[in-house]
Amino acid sequence: MIFPFLKTLFLSLRRGPATRRYPRVVRTPFPGTRGHLVNDAGKCIFCGVCARRCPAGALVVTRTPAHWTLDPYRCIVCGYCVEVCPKKSLRMEPWHRRESGGARGQG
Ligand code: SF4
Numbered sequence: 001m002i003f004p005f006l007k008t009l010f011l012s013l014r015r016g017p018a019t020r021r022y023p024r025v026v027r028t029p030f031p032g033t034r035g036h037l038v039n040d041a042g043k044c045i046f047c048g049v050c051a052r053r054c055p056a057g058a059l060v061v062t063r064t065p066a067h068w069t070l071d072p073y074r075c076i077v078c079g080y081c082v083e084v085c086p087k088k089s090l091r092m093e094p095w096h097r098r099e100s101g102g103a104r105g106q107g
């Protein structure tokens, strides 16, 4: 009767815990994960295409002064702006944004 329990116990001891010590140990995201949006300011021409196509109204772009802003609380991480940007200055990083606004790195 106790054998199945002992077998499970020894298997668990050998394999180690199934959980991670989050937030110190962060799981590597799966390929294609859409974590948060990043704009390469050096490539952006402030044309506003991304803002006009954004279904959530999360982007505001002005030409003068040249300004690009994202409201991360409105963004639904659909990635449509990345597809329509003519300069390919937008990209999705697989890591989720921290509350402080920075991106979470590996490990
Ligand atoms: S579509 Fe691309 S180039 Fe145009 S404003 Fe948006 S990020 Fe900049």
Ligand code: SF4
Residues within 6 Å of the ligand: 037, 053, 054, 055, 056, 057, 058, 059, 070, 074, 075, 076, 077, 078, 079, 080, 081, 082
């Ligand atoms: S990922 Fe989608 S919701 Fe977020 S800014 Fe781009 S188009 Fe808008």
